[in-house]
Amino acid sequence: MVISLKDALAILRKWKDESTNILVVAESPFRQTFRGIEGLGVRWAMGQHVRVSQVLSSVEERTSKGIVEFEGRAGNFLSLAIGHCRIVYGDPREASSENRAEAEATTVSVLSIFFPDEEGFHFYELREIT
Amino acid sequence: MLLSLEDALTILNKWKDEFVSVLVLGQNSFRQGLRSVHEGGVDWNMRLRGTVSQVSVCQGAISPKAGRVVFESPAGNLSLSMDSCVFSYDAPCERPPFFKSDDRSKILSCLFIFFPTNEAFVLYELQER
Numbered sequence: 001m002v003i004s005l006k007d008a009l010a011i012l013r014k015w016k017d018e019s020t021n022i023l024v025v026a027e028s029p030f031r032q033t034f035r036g037i038e039g040l041g042v043r044w045a046m047g048q049h050v051r052v053s054q055v056l057s058s059v060e061e062r063t064s065k066g067i068v069e070f071e072g073r074a075g076n077f078l079s080l081a082i083g084h085c086r087i088v089y090g091d092p093r094e095a096s097s098e099n100r101a102e103a104e105a106t107t108v109s110v111l112s113i114f115f116p117d118e119e120g121f122h123f124y125e126l127r128e129i130t
Numbered sequence: 131m132l133l134s135l136e137d138a139l140t141i142l143n144k145w146k147d148e149f150v151s152v153l154v155l156g157q158n159s160f161r162q163g164l165r166s167v168h169e170g171g172v173d174w175n176m177r178l179r180g181t182v183s184q185v186s187v188c189q190g191a192i193s194p195k196a197g198r199v200v201f202e203s204p205a206g207n208l209s210l211s212m213d214s215c216v217f218s219y220d221a222p223c224e225r226p227p228f229f230k231s232d233d234r235s236k237i238l239s240c241l242f243i244f245f246p247t248n249e250a251f252v253l254y255e256l257q258e259r
Contacts, residue, residue: 049205
């Protein structure tokens, strides 16, 4: 489901407040599904375990609207200016039939952020293992 | 100093063989140099600290020959397919201004990788103090 920037920021703030464990998987350019670095024309691909460290929504219209930052172990870091992105929210029940069982067992939801230059960042809200 | 793909792969292979600690900064766009998203004109920044785990040559989508490099860190990985990229190498080189100083390591050199799409990755060779 395509969601607004405001709704995306609300989800990200909730993840920040709850210190949610997130797996981010990204690729450029992203086309429908992940192809990996061996996919024809893929320039870069990454995967990291992170948590939301900062969500900014209205510091200054042109520079800081919709900025979200993530921190991982060993100083790993990711920051995105998502004001002009297409944002899709999904849950594991929407996964393909062959992946659905694993998706439901390991993830709660996924927030996908697509930039106009075709980078796709997918943030998987990981299920707490008890 | 501008480098060829072969020279860049030689450096990356050396870092791999010597288990060099590498700080990788990625950014789109790089039109105004290294900046944070807070400064405007930048869609995203990423930073990963790890080591080079794989270096290879492959068929490019744009040019006949491309390079591929994989970085591994304790919590993630990053792979680059360097097709029609421009490479620049500096030693010594400066730490980017918007990153906090890190007394645990010293930057020995840096390798800039510029993609035709304005994405860029800067690889800093670190020496642990």
